[in-house]
Amino acid sequence: xxxxxxxxKYLFRKEGQNVTLSCEQNLNHDAMYWYRQDPGQGxxxxxxxxxxxxxxxxxxxxxxxxxxxxxxxxPLTVTSAQKNPTAFYLCASSMQREIGELFFGEGSxxxxx
Amino acid sequence: xxxxxxxxxxVPVFEEAPVELRCNYSSSVSVYLxxxxxxxxxxxxxxxxxxxxxxxxxxxNGFEAEFNKSQTSFHLxxxxxxxxxxxxxFCAVRRSFNKFYFGSGTKLNVKP
Numbered sequence: 001x002x003x004x005x006x007x008x009k010y011l012f013r014k015e016g017q018n019v020t021l022s023c024e025q026n027l028n029h030d031a032m033y034w035y036r037q038d039p040g041q042g043x044x045x046x047x048x049x050x051x052x053x054x055x056x057x058x059x060x061x062x063x064x065x066x067x068x069x070x071x072x073x074x075p076l077t078v079t080s081a082q083k084n085p086t087a088f089y090l091c092a093s094s095m096q097r098e099i100g101e102l103f104f105g106e107g108s109x110x111x112x113x
Numbered sequence: 114x115x116x117x118x119x120x121x122x123x124v125p126v127f128e129e130a131p132v133e134l135r136c137n138y139s140s141s142v143s144v145y146l147x148x149x150x151x152x153x154x155x156x157x158x159x160x161x162x163x164x165x166x167x168x169x170x171x172x173x174n175g176f177e178a179e180f181n182k183s184q185t186s187f188h189l190x191x192x193x194x195x196x197x198x199x200x201x202x203f204c205a206v207r208r209s210f211n212k213f214y215f216g217s218g219t220k221l222n223v224k225p
Contacts, residue, residue: 004156031211040122042203042217043157050211090156094211099164101147102205102213104156 002027006091006105013112019078021108023091029103030096032074036060037088037107046089049074050096078110085112117206119216126194127224134189134219136178136204145207146187148178150200151218157203163187174198199223 004025013019025032031050035043045058049068063082068074078085088109092102118137126132138144145164149157161172168180178189187204204216 006156033211033213040217043215045213048211088154092157094213096211099145099207101159101162101207102157104149104158106156107154109154 004091004093004103004105006089006108008108009106011108011110013110015112016080018080019085019110021076021078021089021091021110023074023076023105024072025074025091025093025103025105026072027093027103028071029093030071031094032068033092033094033102034058034064034066034074034076035090035092037090043090046076085110116208116214117204117216119204119219121219122217123220123222125222125224128196129193131192132190132194132198132221134202134204134221136187136189136216138185138187138204138206140185141206141208143208146178146180147205147207148172148176148187148189149203149205150174151203152200160189160202194221194223196223196225 007022033048034046044060046064047066049055055066065077090107091105094102116139120135147162148160150160151157160176161170163170163180171177176191201218201220203218207213
């Protein structure tokens with residue numbers, strides 16, 4: 001079955017540690033996205049990528065980094081510079097050439113202790 | 114600028130009653146609209162979408178929404194809700210190929 005796989009589902013880290021969240025898709029989508037979700041704030045865009053080896057900052061990119069070395073993969077690193085990293089992180093993808101919806105992974109919940 | 118507004122943060126309703134979740138968007142020449150549902154600790158699942166054509170859109174689980182251009186609204190409705198509909202619902206607009214904007218969400222609480 002086609003879809004988006006995020007891992008890990010739950011992650012605990014100490015302050016000051018970098019963390020990498022994995023996102024893999026087999027939908028053959030060109031565009032991939034990372035969103036952060038906090039209670040009562042909806043979804044906020046961190047980074048997105050339209051093509052391999054290219055990505056753009058979203059609304060809240062500070063303290064995060066990404067890479068897009070393969071079409072299927074778009075990992076997100078939460079760095080120690082992110083002041084409030086505890087959140088639910090959602091990866092998504094979409095078709096580039098057609099107007100359509102976002103497809104989401106199951107999310108990763110990061111808790112920084 | 115706020116592209117999508119969901120005025121109701123929480124909507125309580127009794128089982129088998131009808132429900133309407135409101136969504137208003139900022140006016141634009143081209144607009145593509147979506148409703149998603151999210152269950153606790155899960156990703157978002159598409160309920161329905163409006164891309165063009167008929168303004169009444171039917172989705173999964175008995176939900177439907179009506180695109181109203183003059184009122185810039187895309188309200189979600191269900192004639193009779195079930196306990197299993199308890200979840201958070203997000204309205205979203207796509208402005209261009211890669212720009213999606215989400216509302217702040219409405220928590221639907223269906224009571225027995």
